[in-house]
Each structure stands twice: as structure tokens, then as C-alpha cells.
Amino acid sequence: MLRQQDVGHRIVVRRIVGIREGRPLFSDALGELVELSETHLTLATAQGQLRVPVAQVHRAKRVPPTRRPTAAAVVALERAADEAWPAPTRDQLGDWLLRAADGWTGRANSALPIGDPDRPLPAAVDAVERWYADRGQTPIINTPLPLAAPVGAELDARGWAARPPVLVQTTPLPLRPPATSSPPGNAPVARRTPATAGQHSDQPGTAVADADRWSSAVVELAAAPSAEWLAVAAGRKGSLPDAARHVLTAVGQVRFAHVYDDSTLVAVGRGTVTGQGRWLGLSLIEVSPVARRQGLASRVIHELAAWGVSTGATHAFLQVEQHNTAAVALYRRLGFTTHHTYLTRVAPH
Numbered sequence: 001m002l003r004q005q006d007v008g009h010r011i012v013v014r015r016i017v018g019i020r021e022g023r024p025l026f027s028d029a030l031g032e033l034v035e036l037s038e039t040h041l042t043l044a045t046a047q048g049q050l051r052v053p054v055a056q057v058h059r060a061k062r063v064p065p066t067r068r069p070t071a072a073a074v075v076a077l078e079r080a081a082d083e084a085w086p087a088p089t090r091d092q093l094g095d096w097l098l099r100a101a102d103g104w105t106g107r108a109n110s111a112l113p114i115g116d117p118d119r120p121l122p123a124a125v126d127a128v129e130r131w132y133a134d135r136g137q138t139p140i141i142n143t144p145l146p147l148a149a150p151v152g153a154e155l156d157a158r159g160w161a162a163r164p165p166v167l168v169q170t171t172p173l174p175l176r177p178p179a180t181s182s183p184p185g186n187a188p189v190a191r192r193t194p195a196t197a198g199q200h201s202d203q204p205g206t207a208v209a210d211a212d213r214w215s216s217a218v219v220e221l222a223a224a225p226s227a228e229w230l231a232v233a234a235g236r237k238g239s240l241p242d243a244a245r246h247v248l249t250a251v252g253q254v255r256f257a258h259v260y261d262d263s264t265l266v267a268v269g270r271g272t273v274t275g276q277g278r279w280l281g282l283s284l285i286e287v288s289p290v291a292r293r294q295g296l297a298s299r300v301i302h303e304l305a306a307w308g309v310s311t312g313a314t315h316a317f318l319q320v321e322q323h324n325t326a327a328v329a330l331y332r333r334l335g336f337t338t339h340h341t342y343l344t345r346v347a348p349h
């Protein structure tokens with residue numbers, strides 16, 4: 001049988017789905033184990049999330065990890081991600097993309113070396129260096145791995161630095177529902193007593209009131225970002241040049257999520273649908289420190305996911321720095337697994 005250590009791994013489950021002529025009928029499901037409780041287990045399968053009552057499980061065991069995604073799958077996802085975060089200044093070097101956005105974010109100001117650059121690798125890297133130098137920018141190349149490992153080796157030889165690894169994570173849609181009895185949609189999610197409740201322990205009722213306060217906050221989606229929403233993005237990314245507005249808004253299908261507590265903006269998120277309608281992209285998920293661990297990020301993501309599904313998206317993706325343990329834990333809990341990683345490589349000065 002399964003144990004908590006199996007969460008996050010691929011498993012196969014044989015479950016009893018009926019009885020015919022006194023004999024059990026079985027059905028097998030394969031996927032990543034996202035949650036295991038005393039009563040249920042939840043699998044992320046290729047068809048979506050599957051919640052199986054433990055009482056129905058005949059047999060379950062870990063199986064070897066899935067094969068790496070194909071190069072074509074990595075390319076398709078990277079192109080969908082590029083569409084979701086569009087740099088206003090763009091060029092091509094064969095199949096490689098060259099992108100600039102007034103220096104706003106590494107992704108929008110980096111070359112994406114996927115496909116054939118139409119010239120030998122050293123000449124391609126020379127051309128990238130010139131393209132950014134002409135714009136007064138430090139050359140940056142995002143290397144999806146292992147696809148762009150040969151490019152990485154060339155950059156190693158030139159002494160380019162590497163920023164911390166970024167995980168590109170995906171999950172099938174729809175997301176599995178929040179782990180409560182709340183109806184789907186924007187209904188409040190019942191939460192445990194806030195982590196900060198200790199400071200109110202001499203004031204009976206305050207902790208419960210706080211929990212109610214966050215659970216009744218509503219997630220709203222807008223087609224354009226408000227000035228306050230943009231201010232959060234600016235705070236997160238350090239500034240907000242003109243190009244940033246283009247990166248955030250120049251996508252055919254985009255929604256900006258916000259949650260207010262009275263008149264204070266406490267949570268934001270951004271959703272895009274790209275890659276020929278297949279991929280919901282999640283970005284700029286942020287909750288103000290006072291409102292964390294109350295389920296707001298989960299609710300923002302569920303709301304954006306429901307919108308993505310309504311447009312026809314079948315999968316979601318996001319990019320998260322590997323060392324962002326809070327966000328990685330949040331996404332794991334929602335069913336995301338790592339599709340591939342990338343390294344942001346920066347030319348020496």
C-alpha cells in the first residue's frame with residue numbers, strides 16, 4: 001500500500017469499480033500521487049485529477065518516473081510561455097528568439113535558443129551578444145534543459161553566469177477542487193485557524209473572525225490590470241517601465257485576478273491562454289504577507305483555472321524558482337509537477 005513518501009511520485013492504482021456476478025470489476029489508473037489521506041488518494045492523470053476513495057483501492061504501487069517530455073513538447077511549451085509574456089521588441093535568429101522589454105524581467109529580455117539558429121553555435125552566441133549590446137543591454141540567454149544543454153556548454157566556456165534554476169511546472173485542467181466541502185467556483189474555502197491566531201489567544205473569537213474575514217474575501221477577474229494591480233507587479237519586479245505594460249497585457253486572452261480586504265488589495269494573479277488555446281499560464285501570483293496561509297493564492301489560482309477551462313484550455317503551466325519553497329509547496333498541493341527546468345544565463349560584464 002501507499003505511504004506519505006509516495007506523494008509526488010508516479011503510481012498505478014487498481015480500483016474496484018463495481019461487482020458483476022459476484023466478482024469485482026477493476027479499473028487501473030496511472031498518474032502522480034498528489035495527496036494521500038486516510039480516506040482518499042488523489043492522482044494527477046493525463047486526463048485530469050482523479051480522487052479515489054481508499055475503500056475502492058484493490059492494489060496501489062509506485063512505478064518508475066515518466067519519461068522526460070519530448071523535445072517537441074518542451075519547444076511547444078516554451079513557445080506558449082513566450083506568447084504569454086510577450087516582449088515588445090523581438091527578432092529571430094533562425095528559430096531562436098531575441099527579446100527585449102526595457103530590461104523588465106529576465107524572460108522578456110533574453111534569447112530563447114530553441115530550434116536551429118541557422119549558423120554554427122559560436123556564431124549564434126556572437127550574434128546574440130551583438131543584438132543585446134546594440135540595445136545597451138547585458139546579453140541574457142534562457143536555456144531550457146536538457147534541450148539547450150549544448151548552448152549551456154558554449155556559455156560555460158565563455159564564462160556566462162547562471163541564475164538559480166527555474167522549474168517549469170504543469171498540470172492537467174481542471175484543477176482538482178479545493179480540499180473542502182465548498183462548492184466549486186468562487187465560494188469561500190473553509191480554512192484552519194490562522195497561523196497568527198496565537199497572538200490573539202486571549203481574545204476568544206478573534207481567530208475565528210480572522211478566518212471568516214479571509215474566507216469571505218472574493219476573487220475577481222478583470223480583463224485589464226488596475227493601477228493598484230500594476231503597483232504590486234512593480235513592487236515585485238522592481239519597477240514598471242512602459243514595456244512592462246505591453247508584457248502584461250499584449251496577450252489575446254488574459255485575466256488579472258485581485259482580492260480586496262475592505263479597500264486593501266491583498267492578493268493578485270495573472271492568467272493567460274496561449275499555445276493555440278491549450279495552455280493556461282499563471283504568473284504574478286502574490287499574496288500580501290498579512291494574508292498568507294489563508295488559502296488566498298489557492299483561490300486565485302482556482303479562479304484563473306476555471307476561467308482557463310471556460311476558454312478551452314486543457315493544461316496549466318507556470319514558472320517558479322526552485323528555491324521558492326512556499327510557492328513550490330503551494331503548486332505541488334494544487335497538482336503541478338515539473339515538466340522541465342531552465343537556467344537564465346547572463347554574459348560576463
Ligand SMILES: CC(C)(COP(=O)(O)OP(=O)(O)OC[C@H]1O[C@@H](n2cnc3c(N)ncnc32)[C@H](O)[C@@H]1OP(=O)(O)O)[C@@H](O)C(=O)NCCC(=O)NCCS
Pocket residue numbers: 284285286287288291292293294295296297298299319320321324325326327329330331333
Ligand atoms: C507563495 C504564495 C503566493 C502563497 O500564498 P498563500 O495565500 O499563502 O498560499 P495558500 O494559503 O493558498 O497556501 C496553500 C498551501 O500551499 C502551501 N504553502 C503555502 N505557503 C507555504 C509556506 N510558506 N510554506 C510551506 N507551504 C506553504 C501549504 O500547503 C498551504 O496549505 P496550508 O496553509 O493549509 O498548509 C505567497 O507566499 C506569496 O505571495 N509569496 C511571495 C510571492 C511569490 O513567491 N509568488 C509565487 C511566484 S512563482
